[in-house]
Amino acid sequence: MTCSLFSVSRVLGDAAASRFWAWAVLIVVGLVAPVQAQTPPDAALQPVPGPASNVVQVLEAQGDSLWIGPNLALTTDGGTSFREAEAPALQDDDNVVFAVDVRTDLPGSSLVAAGLAFDANGQSAAGGFLLSRDGGETFRFEPPALDAGQDTTITYGINTLSARPIVQEAGSAPQGLATSASGDTLWLAAGQAGIRYSTNDGASWQRVVLPPDTLNAINPDTAYDFPIAPAGDQSGFFNHIGSSVLVDASGTVWAGTAGGLNRSTPNDRTNSGARAWQRFTYTGTPNGLTGNNVVRITEQVRPNAPNALWMITWPVNTEPGQQQRFGVTRTTNNGASFTQTLVDERIFDLAFDDERVYAAGDNGLFISEDDGATWTATRRFALPSGAYHRPDAGVRAVTTTRNAVWVGTTDGLLRSTDRGLTWQLFRASAPLDPDTPGGRSVDTYAYPNPFTPSADRVVRIRYARDEPGTTRVRILDFSMQRVRTLRSEGDASGEQELVWDGTDESGLRLPNGTYFYEVETDRGSARGKILLID
Structure with missing residues (x-):
């Protein structure tokens, strides 16, 4: 996913780096045995009323x-309840979640990896990682994937290549995470920091x-003399700017960059661990990528x-006369050929429900039943009576669980259990019930506040019965x-809301x-205040 956002605590980074095993002595019936005492986790899941934000992009x-x-929240029961990672890296700093990879099917563990980012004067910056091996019950913080100043060379097979060390967080936010089938390797796409992997x-x-x-291919057994550096200086390359990464079911690693799509199959890995890569790029024909930025x-x-x-492919028009375009590119034969859809x-984001394909875009939620040949699009979601979702809200994310499709928008989180016919809306809220965990309780509140009718359409007034x-x-x-005066007849018990459009009784x-x-x-x-600004 691509977005921009907020600084990781240097104190927390130092604490994470100083983890150690402490040994104690336990005397049991004359036997002395060592006991391992771990440093407490850096985060744990705690109950919350709902999503932390109405802007849901991940x-x-x-x-x-x-x-x-943007905070690391979890629901396992269709939105009946939510829990959130109570992490200093998210709560005490300006970090938000930029990328997540979840693997509950790994042998012996369930991995949840979250890449964090913060806003550095309008540029997304690396904020570190939260990683869990127990399905998200507890997390450990790790600092950003950056270089030391002396990391000026990289060994690639028979080559020693010069490298520009990436030492700044700005521009190196985690754009994507992926895990190998065995769970022992975590792959990262990190903007200026390129594509990286971790085995620990x-x-x-x-x-x-x-x-x-x-070049469109490299092999570690061939001699080269090119630098490892992202575009931005005279010797840098767009293909060294990491945008996305995937490890597919066959074990093939796919790396998306601002310079195209890169593929390395299991057979492309040498005994030393170095990989050969094949690169695919925009060709100007319907049989190639719509654009070189594979996000x-x-x-x-x-x-x-x-x-x-x-693949979601965006334009990077770096040469005169290029006509790269926004769109989606697809292959069913490991890159031997490509087809384009949703051009312009x-x-x-993309998600699948068997043969059905969902795409989240500027112009709404797109749905295809025929491999992308045709699409239907919607910006208006059928909601229960009384619920309102802005028709101009951006659709930013989509995924599927076993029995539902979920859509993240700039006006809340949506869920459908009937393949998009009807929807349930979840919004960030403060608890109205004093016994509700996760925040300060209030009698009523209104949001958004301040309220801009031309942009927000309505302000929602929340209350409980x-x-x-x-x-x-x-x-x-x-x-x-x-x-x-607003009236709601036949309200049910519990939390409810009424909407106001900023007009008087005459409209x-x-x-x-x-x-x-x-x-x-x-x-x-119960009383409250609304600031109307337009």
Whole structure:
């Protein structure tokens, strides 16, 4: 996924680096035995009321487990309950989750790996990693995958190549994570830091040598003299800027960069561990990539046909006359040929439900039943009565669990259990019940606040009832004159909401300013304030 966002604590980084085993002496019936005492984990899952943000740009699922950014939240029961990683790296710093990989099918462990990022003056920066081997119950923090200043050469087979060390967090945010089938290797796409891998759960990382922009293949047994450096200086290459990574079911590693798609099969690995790579690029024909920036790679498992590889490909027009375009590129034969679909659509994420394909993009949620030959698109999601989702909200992420499809938008998290016919909406909220874990309780609140009618369409007023009945909300101006009354007949018990569009009883848009509201339920009256700015 591609986005930009927030600094990792140097104290936490030092603490993570100083983990050690402490030994104690236990005397049991005259036997002295060593006991291992581990440093406490850097994060653990705690109950929360729901998603941490209404802007959901990262989703990752396996089985019934759904992991959600920008904080690392988990639901395993279809959204009935949520838990979130209580991590200093997320709570005390400005980090958000940029990439997640989940593998619950590994021998002896269940891996959850989250790449963190922060905003460095408008540029996404590496914030480290949270890694778990117990399915996310506890996490360990590891610092960003950066170089030391003296890392100026890399051995590649018979070659010793010069390298520009990547020592700055800015520009090296984790764009993608992938795990090998055995679970012993974690792969990373990290922007300026390129493609890297770790065999010790992120404690250290190895930089991967990919072809320069001038070559379409490299082999560790062939002599070369090119530098390892991302584009940005005179000797750098777009193919050394990491955008995405995938390890497919056959064990083939696919690395997406700003310079194309790179493939290394299990047979391309030498005894020394170095890999040969084949590079695929934009060709200007319908049989190649739509663009050279491969921002996402996903594998569609097809029981009755070879698995399909789908890539989100964006333009990087680095040469005069190029016509690279946004779109999706697909191969079913390991890169021997490609087909294009959704050309000129900026897509952010892909997911699959057997033969059905979902694509999250600027213009909504796209669905195809015929391998991308045709698509239907929607921006309006059928919700229960009283729920509202902005039709202009961006669709940024999509994934599937066993019985549902989930969609992350800029106006909440959506879930459908009937293949997109109807939807349930989840939004970030403060608990209205004092016994609800995870935050400060309130009697009522309104969001978004401040409220901009031209952009937000409506402001939602949240409240709770003990018994079913009618709810009334009065909107008052700064002089405490009533300008609008909202009513909801037949409210159920529990948390509810009413929406206001910023108009008076006549439907006229009200001027900017401070407005007060009063909610009347069976619990009594509760009051709040809304700032209207347009």
